[in-house]
Amino acid sequence: MPLPSPNLYPDFNIVRLSHVESVVTDLTRSKAFYAEALGLQVTYEDGNRICLRALEERNHHCVILKKGEEPVARDLGFKVYSDSDIDKAETFFKAKGLPVAWVERPHQGQTLKTQDPFGVPLEFYHQMETLRPIHQQYRLYKGVRPLRIDHFNCFSTDVDSSVAFYNELGFRVTEYTEDEETNKLWAAWVYRKGGVHDMAFTNGRGPRLHHVTFWVPTPLAIIDLLDLMSISGYLANIERGPGRHGISNAFFLYIRDPDGHRIEIYCSDYLTVDSDLEPIKWDLKDPQRQTLWGAPAPKSWFEEGTLFEGAAVEEPKLKAQPIVAP
Structure with missing residues (x-):
């Protein structure tokens, strides 16, 4: 099957991938792995959830670890260029007959939850809480x-x-x-x-x-x-x-x-x-x-x-x- 021609002008503008939410069975054990072994930086934690970011990132998180019974993946997150692109995304996915819902996400602005035609759960947003730069805080570099x-x-x-x-x-x-x-x-x-x-x-x-x-x-x-x-x-x-x-x-x-x-x-x-x-x-x-x-x-x-x-x-x-x- 031939590859499709590049689509340089899509219906809405995705900037990049952003974050993933994973369900883990033991938050303490997972924190030790992600923060101490890998070296991701904890930006929020409570008894049910840990958020982490990497050292060059200014958005609040790139990983969300959620406590649960079974280790599964939830949403794959993508950042879009503007708030209007989120509305365009809603129109696009609705036209494909795919489920759409506006959801509340901590540390994120307006967020659209949907999925691709194959069942991969997706979410799109424009704004996320920003944090101070830490890429030159070399004492934080570990793992x-x-x-x-x-x-x-x-x-x-x-x-x-x-x-x-x-x-x-x-x-x-x-x-x-x-x-x-x-x-x-x-x-x-x-x-x-x-x-x-x-x-x-x-x-x-x-x-x-x-x-x-x-x-x-x-x-x-x-x-x-x-x-x-x-x-x-x-x-x-x-x-x-x-x-x-x-x-x-x-x-x-x-x-x-x-x-x-x-x-x-x-x-x-x-x-x-x-x-x-x-x-x-x-x-x-x-x-x-x-x-x-x-x-x-x-x-x-x-x-x-x-x-x-x-x-x-x-x-x-x-x-x-x-x-x-x-």
Whole structure:
């Protein structure tokens, strides 16, 4: 299936991804992991909820941890350019027959809750409470020294359809994996903010959240995190890496939080702001697609993910399989 042409003038203007809300079973345990091991900064906490931001971010939060019985993902948040864009988003999603609701969110202004056609829960807002800059407060830099949230990756049962829908929202493809036998997309990376991606879609049982990613200053920050995790009780939480992706060229590490939510630590991808940027195609069987150095991903990386609260999971339409580590 051909990639859709870039949509440079969507119905409303999404600036970037913003935040994720995850349900965790033990707030104390999760705070130790996110704040002490990773180094995110706590901006609010009570007995039911913890908000955190990364070191370059001025908005109140990029992660919300909500106490609950089962570890699931709730909303994936996106920031739009203006308040009028939220109204335009409501019109857009209503016209698609998708549910919309105006919701109250602590520390956020007017917020629209909806979902994509595949069941991924989304929310859109323009204004969030801002906090003082801390990017030069180097005494706060600990753990992996996360600078900002970078992207989401979701399992999709039909990557072609996911790309087509998000293309309507103005997302543009930077790189993609195509199954040569069917000419169907197996995975795709799409962006708004000018990096390689704000969203990625991986073929698999879905909808499920595959991972949330944080950008770090250098690959050495990832090495420091591995050293820290190995001696602080988190050795088993290391899933994949370190390595360098073929797709995106980024240096990476995949880890799991105490509830199994997957997190990628990431740096060194490239700029994508040119309007005529041509997407890069990869073959599903190319061993350098996953990792430039040729190491395949483990089975868990292709099969395990976080359920979205209330979303029914279905099998993927495409049955093709990439190279998997033994």
